[in-house]
Amino acid sequence: MAVELLAPLQPAAASTQPMHRQLYEHLRQAILSGRLRPGERLPSTRQVAARLRLARNTVARAYEDLASEGYLEGRVGSGTYVPRALPAELLQPAPPAEPQPPAAPRWRLSAWAERALSLSPLVAAGPDATAAYDFTPGQPDWDAFPRALWRRLLGRAWLRGDLGRSGDPAGYRPLREALARHLAASRGVVCTADQVVVVNGTQQTIDLVGRLWLDPGQPIALESPGYPGARRAFEAYGAETVALAVDAEGARLDRLERREDVRLVYVTPSHQYPTGAVLSLERRLRLLDWAERSGALVLEDDYDSELRFAGRPLASLQGLDRGGRVIYLGTFSSVLLPPLRLGYAVLPPDLVGPFVRAKSFADWQTATAEQQALAEMLRQGHFARHLRRMRRLYQARREALLQGLARHLSGLATWRDSGAGLHIMLALRPGLDEAEAAARVAAAGVRVGQAGPCWIGPPDYAGLLLGYTALPPQRMDAGLRALAEALADT
C-alpha cells in the first residue's frame, strides 16, 4: 500500500466520529474510489499507528470493521490485503456531478403512479396561524381534545395491556365490539362485531375499496360537488367517474339508474359533502334497489354525522340495506382528532375477508394500543360524554356562524342549514368568481376553503367552504363581516 494514502488523514479531534471510525471511513473511501486496488497490501497496524500517532488498538479496530464488511482480508503470515476478488472495474472515483438531461426520465413507474402523480395532491387542513379569522374546513377545535383523559386511557393500555401481541389485521376485538354497539345505538347501523374492521382513517377505507373494486376504465359514480379525497383515490386506480348532481335531496340518481356498468358508488348521505344536503328517504330506497339490481357496492361515508345539532342524528343508509350492498365508513377525525388516524369500515359479511386481506397486504394492521384506549373510552362512557360536550361547543359556534351569515352575507351568497356537520357551504351570488373571491378574502386575513376542487368538471356555481370549529363564537361576527366586505369588493 502506498503509505502516502494516509497522509491526508489528520486526526480531527473536533469530529464527532471516534478516530477508529475516521480511519475506517478514510480507507473505505480509498478502496471504493480505486486509490487502493484489489490485491494491494496494507501496512501493518503497528506501522499505521506510528505514522498517525494513534493507539495500535484504534488502527486494529478500523481494520477489523473493514474486514467484517469485506473491504480487507488477512492472509496468514503475510498481512492485510484488499481482497483480489473485488471487482476492480467497479471501484472508481465518483463521477463529477453533471446535470441530468431533463428529457431522460430516470424511472419507469407504474400506470397507477403516472395517474396519481398527474392528479392534484391531497391538501392538509391545518390551522392557519397567519389568518386573522380561520374558517379552514375539515379541522376540529384542537383545544377541545380531551388530552388528559386520552393520555390516561392510552397510558393504561401501554402499561398494563397485552401490547397487541395477539394482533389481528381486522382490529382489536373489544374495539370492534364496542363500535358495533355504538353504531347500532347512534347511527342505526345493523352489524355484528365481525363486520367491523379498524383502519387508519377514512382515506384508507376508500383506498382499499378502490383497490378491491377498480380496474382502469371501470366506471364509478360520485357526487358532484363531492369529496375530492375520494375522487382522487379512485381516479388513481383509473376509474372513469360518473358525476351525480346534487340537489336539496342529496345526490340525484337519474344518471346512475340509466347505467348498468357502474359497480361502485360513493355517497355521503347523512350530510352531503360539501353542500350539506341530506339524502332523502326515497332516494335511499332507490339507491339500494339499484345496487341490488346491478350487483353494485355503495360506499357510505358517514364522515361527520355524529355531530348533528338539530334533532337526532339521521340513521345510516347501511341500516336500510337488506341486500348487503353497503360498506359504511366512519372516522374519529371529526369528534377526536384527524392525526389520531383511527377509522372503521362496516362491511357486508361476505366482504370482510377480501377487505381484511387488502388491509393486511397494505400495512398489516392498525397500531393496537390506540385501539385499546379507544375501546375503553367507548366502553366506559367517556366517548358519549365527550361527544355531547363537542355537540354543545360546536352548536354555539354554528349558531354564531348562522347569525353572522344572515347579518352580513345575505345579498352575496346562499347556503343550506342541514343541522349537521362542521362546515357550511356558501354558493356565491352569480357573477362572483371563486378564485378572485378567495384571493380577496385571504388578503383581508380570512381563510376559507374553495368548493372548486369538489366539482367533477366545470362548477355549476362558485362556492366557499366555511368551517366554524376553530373560531370562538365571539369572533365569528367580525370574521364574517370581514368576509362580506371582501366579497362585496369583488
Add this chain to the structure above:
Amino acid sequence: MAVELLAPLQPAAASTQPMHRQLYEHLRQAILSGRLRPGERLPSTRQVAARLRLARNTVARAYEDLASEGYLEGRVGSGTYVPRALPAELLQPAPPAEPQPPAAPRWRLSAWAERALSLSPLVAAGPDATAAYDFTPGQPDWDAFPRALWRRLLGRAWLRGDLGRSGDPAGYRPLREALARHLAASRGVVCTADQVVVVNGTQQTIDLVGRLWLDPGQPIALESPGYPGARRAFEAYGAETVALAVDAEGARLDRLERREDVRLVYVTPSHQYPTGAVLSLERRLRLLDWAERSGALVLEDDYDSELRFAGRPLASLQGLDRGGRVIYLGTFSSVLLPPLRLGYAVLPPDLVGPFVRAKSFADWQTATAEQQALAEMLRQGHFARHLRRMRRLYQARREALLQGLARHLSGLATWRDSGAGLHIMLALRPGLDEAEAAARVAAAGVRVGQAGPCWIGPPDYAGLLLGYTALPPQRMDAGLRALAEALADT
C-alpha cells in the same frame, strides 16, 4: 292508519331502548315492509298515546324522529301521513332468507383482488401460549418493551404536543431528522431528513413501492428463499417473480445480470431472510452497478440488522449507492414492538415526491403522537440505551441457542451463524420432510416456523426457523432437546 298495527307493540320495560325509540322502530319497520303504505294517514299522537298508555310526548318524539328521516310528513290542518312520494314498489316485506346459489358470485372484484385472494394470507407471529417451547420467529421479547418509558414519552406528547395539527404525509419532521442522524451513525445510511418518510411499518413501504413500480406482468427479482410478505405484496400487483438463489454470500446475481427487463429488486443484504447470509461486498458493488445500468430500483430491507451481536453492524447497501438507486427500509418492530406500526423509508431525492403521494393517497399520514414520542426517545438517547439492553438480552439467548443446537441438532440439521438477527434457520438433513417434521415438533410442544413459504418454487431443502427471543436462556436447552428428539423420530 290501521290502528291494529300498533297492537304487537308492547312497551317493553326490559328493553335497553327508550320507549320512543321502540315506537319509532316499530313504525319504521311497518313503513319499510309496506304494512303502512305511502299516502296512509297515521292516528294522532293523542290517540296513540291513549291506546298504548304512553306519555303524549313520547309519541310526539317518535313521530318527529320519523319525520326528520322522511318516513312521515305533516300536512297542515290534516294530520300526519306516510309521504306519497315514497316508492311503494320498494317498500316490501324482507324476502325469506334463501341460500345463495354457490355458482353466482355476488361481486366482481378487481384484478388485484382476484390475485390477492388467491395468495396465502400473511400470518401473524404472535406468541403461542399452548406451546411448551415457543420458537416462533418474527416476534420480540414482549416483556422487554420499556412500557414505563414509552408511556411517559407518549403521555408527554399527548399532554403538551401540538397533536399533529401541522400534519405532513411524509412524517413528523423532528423524527425524520432524528432518524437521518441515527441511520447515518448506526447503519452508514447517507441521507438528509428530506429523504426519510415515516410509514406504518415495513409492509406499507413494500406495498407502496409495489404500487408505484409494478404493473401486471412486470418482472421483479426476489431472493429464494426470501421474505414471503414482500413476495405476496408484489405478486398481488401481478409481478412476475425472478428467483435469486441464495448462497453463503447472500443473493446470487447471475440470473439478474442476464436480464434487462427487471426494474425492481428486493433484497435483505445485512441478514438475508431467512438464511442469515450477509451479501458480500463484491455482490453489493455488482448489484448497484447493475441497477445503475438497467435503470432499476433496489429495495434494501434492513429489517433486524441493528440487532447484530458479533462486531459492529454492517453498513447498509444504501451507503454504497452513488447513483440514487436504493430505497432503504427499516422498522421499529424488531427493537421495539411490531404492533407499534412504525417504520421508515429512505428514498433517493427524486423518489420522495412519488412515494409521499402514494402514502397520502393510501392513508394520508401515520399517527403523529407516536412519532413525537419516538423522536424524543431517539433524541434523548433512550433508544440507544434500549438497543444496547436488547442486544445484551438477545445475545445471551442467541448463545444459549447456538450451544443447544451444537449439543442436540448437529446430526439432524445445519445452520449458519451470521452474528445478527433474531432467528436461526435450520436446513434439515436430506431425507427429512419439512411438513412432517413440523407436525412432529408441534406434537412435542415445540413451536417453530417453517421455511417452505419462503421459497419461490420447490424448496432446495427442508428448513425450520427458530426465533430465540421469546424463550428465556435457561429453557433453551430443554426446548432444543425436545426439538431434536422429535426430529430424530421423523
